[in-house]
Structure formats: C-alpha cells, structure tokens
Amino acid sequence: MSNSSQTTLTVTRLAGEPAAVLSRWLEDAPAEAILLVDFELQQWWLEDSAALPLQAIYCRNGERLLCSVTDKTPAPPEVAACSQFCEWATLNQFAVFESGRALGLEPARIPKPWGQEVWFTGVEERGVCCFTDGQYSCPIPWVQAAAPGAFAGPPAEPLVLLKILDPVPQEVIGDLYFELHEEKREVYVVTHIDPEAWPDGIGGIRYGFDLDRLAESDGDEAFRRDYLAAVQDYERVRRQIDELPEGQAAPSELEEQEQLCRQVMNDFTNMRPLQVGDVVVVPLLMPHSLQHGVRTIEFQTPVYERQILSFAQKVLTQGHWDTVAAVRQMRLTSQEDKAFQLLQSETGITVERIVDFADFEVRRVTISAGGSMALDAAPCYQLLMLIEGCMTLDSLRLEAEEAAFLPRGRPFQLCSSDPMQPLVLLLALPRR
Incomplete structure (x- = not known):
C-alpha cells in the first residue's frame, strides 16, 4: 500500500476508476508523492472484448502532475525524489505525460491496395494510435481513461480523425475507391502532387458527376439508371x-474489355483538378475518389462507414460493392465552394476557417518568418498538424506532417523554431 522514509517518496497503491481515485488522493497527498491505480479498461473500439487490466501512475511534484499508463508490472518506484520519476519511467519503458501540456501524436501506417494511410488519432479494430512523449508511446484510449481533468480528451470517446492519404503514383493502382458516406464528413488539404504522375503539377479527385452528361440525360432517375x-x-x-x-x-x-468498360463508367463522373494547397470539402453522399500520386491531409468524423460505388482493383475489406444502394441516394451535383472565412488577418498572421462542419471545424494558420501567434485557450481539445516549417510546443518538436494534441483550457504560443522560416499549420476544433 504505502511506505515512506527519509529517502523514499510516499507511494500509494489503490484500485478503482482512475480520475475518481486521483481526485480523492490529491486532497491529502504530500507535495511530492506517487499514486498507482489498478483499473480495467473496457476496449470500446472492439466487439466482444474482455476488459483490459491496466495501471495508471501519477507523480505529484508541487504544482506539476505527471501521468503514465502501462499494462506491464513495473519495478517498484523506489525513487527518492520526483525528479527521478522520469528516470524510473525510462527504466520501465513507458511514456510520461504532464497534465495540461501538448501531447505528441505517433503516426501509424496502414497499408492499402492503393498505397497507405498514415493515422494520427485512429482508434478502431484495424488499429489504435498512440500519444507519445518523444521516447515512448501509449495508446490514446489508455491515456484518456487515466488523464486528470480529461486533458487527453473525453474518456471512451474517439477524437476527430486525423490522417494522411498517400496513394502510389501509378495510374489506376493508386486511385482510391469511388465511394460516398452517410455520416462521415471529410476535408482534404493537398500537400504534394507526385511529378511522376502529374508532370504539370495538377492532380485530381474524381468528385461527383459530369454536368454536361447529366444535362443530356432524360432526368436524374434516367441518369442514375444508366450510370x-x-x-x-x-x-x-x-x-x-x-x-x-x-x-x-x-x-x-x-484486359481490353476491362479498360473499355472502366472508361464508359468513368465518363459519367467529374474529375476535379487539384494543386498543392487546395482544399476539398466532401459533403455527405458525395461520391469521390482521390487519384494516384495526390497526397493529402484529411480530417474526418471518427466513424467507419462507406458505400463503394466502384473500384478498379479487388476490394479486400468486403466481398461486395454497394452500388445499388449508393446510386439511389448519391448526390449528382456538388455545392458551390464557399470562400474561406477569414478569422484573423494582421501583419504576418492569417487564420482562415477552411471548413465548418456540424461536429468540427478546421482552420489554416499562416505565420510569416520571424512572427508568432498567441493561440487562445479553447473549451475543447485541438489537433494541430504542421504543413510547412518546424516548431516546438512545450517539449515537442514538430516538423512538416507531424501532429500534436493540444489540451483544452490552455493557451499556446505558435512560432517557428527557425526565425527565417514561415509556418503553415492546420487546427481542428471539435464542437461538443
């Protein structure tokens, strides 16, 4: 349970719901002390899974509160001072997070028939992403279950899904599913156009349907039937x-028949050109297919659902296409792109709201070389993805296409680590 001496911190071991146990312990805990809490985590992202036994570890060091979670049995924390806590954590190989400070998001690479997805916040049966302290990592839902004050996001709730879509540059092979979503809202920001695939720097996304072909049809239902x-x-x-x-x-x-039928099918659709920096907002029920060699950052609603209209490869994740159901409800025309809402414009700083969904919004922040911006405390967490430049948040160093989780209720100062280099970044803010 607990032990103390002149050379050893007070160490208390309890069991129960971590946040509740921690709250009670903090009422009487010394200024320097360690708490171990044994608990079980319901793995809500898996079907019919057993509860997972874990241990939350807290180190109180004056006003600072450090937090770790592990599924191992660590060596006893026989440390003489809180300053040695991180050394003990390193010895036992688990990450340490400080309440209220930025958390790193460790990328997870998910192979796809068309290339790869790079996940930063995904939590589902196909994979679970991790927070990282730069040395060790810990699954996001473990930290959420133990983090004091829900500083890692609400427990048992998925974060806004942040990922990179990275299709290979080969035509057809690198083209994504032509699909639509009933619940999942998406926004893409183009970060790279492969010159091997698109020598002129203009890539594309198959997005909705050809308006001339639609106008020539005998009405919407005839168009759906023919398609x-x-x-x-x-x-x-x-x-x-x-x-x-x-x-x-x-x-x-x-092979010749496949190419002919594919061309006839694709002639119904619209190919939207894309360049680096372009933003694509995908509304519900809009058929879309990012094309080969076009790399994008994507923010989306954290649900896994889709209807596949077609795919020019073998579908590995399901044994059927969803064409009949999808054709009945798909959008035939897209909404006119809205101008980005300018939220802040002053010397060296531009903040644009590039998408405004019901469940989250995304802002693009541009800071000129040598500049900085105060990011106000938000009522909910924020996800930051760096597009251009390099920066440091607390002890985290970020470069292009690296991401961080910013806890709610705390302001941050955004500036480049290199005063000669500008910053471009994306911020996702969920709405609760």
Whole structure:
C-alpha cells in the first residue's frame, strides 16, 4: 500500500476508476508523492472484448502532475525524489505525460491496395494510435481513461480523425475507391502532387458527376439508371479478373474489355483538378475518389462507414460493392465552394476557417518568418498538424506532417523554431 522514509517518496497503491481515485488522493497527498491505480479498461473500439487490466501512475511534484499508463508490472518506484520519476519511467519503458501540456501524436501506417494511410488519432479494430512523449508511446484510449481533468480528451470517446492519404503514383493502382458516406464528413488539404504522375503539377479527385452528361440525360432517375448499368457492366468484368489465381495475368481480351468498360463508367463522373494547397470539402453522399500520386491531409468524423460505388482493383475489406444502394441516394451535383472565412488577418498572421462542419471545424494558420501567434485557450481539445516549417510546443518538436494534441483550457504560443522560416499549420476544433 504505502511506505515512506527519509529517502523514499510516499507511494500509494489503490484500485478503482482512475480520475475518481486521483481526485480523492490529491486532497491529502504530500507535495511530492506517487499514486498507482489498478483499473480495467473496457476496449470500446472492439466487439466482444474482455476488459483490459491496466495501471495508471501519477507523480505529484508541487504544482506539476505527471501521468503514465502501462499494462506491464513495473519495478517498484523506489525513487527518492520526483525528479527521478522520469528516470524510473525510462527504466520501465513507458511514456510520461504532464497534465495540461501538448501531447505528441505517433503516426501509424496502414497499408492499402492503393498505397497507405498514415493515422494520427485512429482508434478502431484495424488499429489504435498512440500519444507519445518523444521516447515512448501509449495508446490514446489508455491515456484518456487515466488523464486528470480529461486533458487527453473525453474518456471512451474517439477524437476527430486525423490522417494522411498517400496513394502510389501509378495510374489506376493508386486511385482510391469511388465511394460516398452517410455520416462521415471529410476535408482534404493537398500537400504534394507526385511529378511522376502529374508532370504539370495538377492532380485530381474524381468528385461527383459530369454536368454536361447529366444535362443530356432524360432526368436524374434516367441518369442514375444508366450510370448503374455502366458500373454493373464493369463489375462483371472486374470480378472475372479478381477471381483469377493470384499471379495469373488476365487474357488480353479481358484486359481490353476491362479498360473499355472502366472508361464508359468513368465518363459519367467529374474529375476535379487539384494543386498543392487546395482544399476539398466532401459533403455527405458525395461520391469521390482521390487519384494516384495526390497526397493529402484529411480530417474526418471518427466513424467507419462507406458505400463503394466502384473500384478498379479487388476490394479486400468486403466481398461486395454497394452500388445499388449508393446510386439511389448519391448526390449528382456538388455545392458551390464557399470562400474561406477569414478569422484573423494582421501583419504576418492569417487564420482562415477552411471548413465548418456540424461536429468540427478546421482552420489554416499562416505565420510569416520571424512572427508568432498567441493561440487562445479553447473549451475543447485541438489537433494541430504542421504543413510547412518546424516548431516546438512545450517539449515537442514538430516538423512538416507531424501532429500534436493540444489540451483544452490552455493557451499556446505558435512560432517557428527557425526565425527565417514561415509556418503553415492546420487546427481542428471539435464542437461538443
């Protein structure tokens, strides 16, 4: 339970819900002390999973409160001072987070038929992302369950999903699913156009449908019917290729038929050009397919649902396409792009709201070389993704395409680590 001496900190070991146990302990704990809390975490992101036994570890050092979570049995914390706590954590190889300070987001690479996704906040059956202190990492839901004052986000609630879409540059192979969403809202920010795929620097996204083709149709229902027929023609050919033994090439006649049917199907759709810096807002029910060699940062609603209209490869995650259901409800035309809302414009600083969804918004912040910006405390957490430059937040150093979690209720100062270099970053703010 607890022990104390002139050379050892008071160490208390209890069991229960971490936040409640911590709150009671802080009422009477010495200015320097350690608390261990044994608890079980319901893995809400998995179906029919057993509760996971974990241990939350807290170190009170005056006004500072350090927090760790582990599924291991660490060596006893026989440390003489709180200054040695981090050394003990390093010895036991678990991350240490300080209440109220920025948390690093460790990227997780998820292979895809078309390339890869790089997750920063994903928590689901396919993978669980981690917070990192720069040396060790800990799964996001573990830290959320133990973090005092919910400084890592509300326990048992997914964060706004932040990821990078990184398709390979090969045409067709690197094209994503043509799909739509009923619940998931998405926004893409283009960060790279592969010159191998797009020598002129202009890539694309298949986005909705060709307006001329739609105008020539005998009405919306006729257009849906004709498009569905074209997709089903293509799917029949696609299935024949997908069912061939692995490694066996398709006969040339079948390959020619696949290319012809794919072109007929794609002629119904609209290809929207994209350049670095472009923003694509994907409303609900809008069919879309990011194209090969176009790398984007994506913020989205943290739900996993989609309807696949078509795909020019074998779908590995499900045994069917959702074309019939998707065609019935898909948008045929896109909304006119809205101008970004300018929130702040002063010497060397520009803040734009680039998307304004019901559940979250995203802002783009540009700070000129040598400048800095005070980021006000927010009522909820914020996700920061750096696009250009380098910066330091608390003890975290960030470079391009690295991300951090900013806890609620605390202001931050944003400035470049290199005074000769500007900063461009994205901020996602959830709405609760």
